[in-house]
Amino acid sequence: MINTIIFDLGAVLIDWNPHYLYHTLFTDEQEMKDFLANICTSDWNEEQDAGRSLQEGTDLLVAQYPEHEANIRAFYSRWVEMLGEPLHGTVEIFRQLKASGRYKVYALTNWSAETFPFALERYDFLNWFDGIVMSGAEKMRKPSPAFYQLLLDRYDVKANEALFIDDNYRNILAAEKMGIKSIHFTSAEALETALKGLEVL
DSSP: OOOEEEEOOBTTTEEEOTHHHHTTTOSOHHHHHHHHHHTSOHHHHHHHHTTOOHHHHHHHHHHHOGGGHHHHHHHHHTGGGGEEEEOHHHHHHHHHHHHHTSOEEEEEEOOOTTTHHHHHHHOGGGGGOSEEEEHHHHTOOTTOHHHHHHHHHHTTOOGGGEEEEESOHHHHHHHHHTTOEEEEOSOHHHHHHHHHHTTOO
């Protein structure tokens, strides 16, 4: 019996993409892709999501790649320009789940504590959650089992009564190893079909 829904945020409910910013800073598409693949990488950004300060993360890269200083510093000084629209189809599913009154709904997100306030200000639906567990505040992140366990313990959730939704398959595998039923998010339409199949929606 599922009584708890746990959402990831980025690329599930919120369209966040560094390309939105860096398209304004690079004239060459391939140069932009190379910069994001090799300098301001996902792995580097995840260290800030896990609690490293934006200043420390930025200074580390500037010391390594001084010739790219301006573009490195832009990553966080202009971070809000990476935020896009809510992913309306998924937000509507969230609204229906919440309105049903059948579920507690939580967010488990890899997100910097320093940038998360900008998201809270922009997206009203973040206030619908019964609780948000954010990696930057907790100094741990997905796919660490301890991060999932923190949410379960904090909100008295049983793993076998929860359903986890995330776009990153690595995070899905980690949740399933803990006995949490999971849906790998690819689109709102596929999510709706999966939820109906589980008789959750």
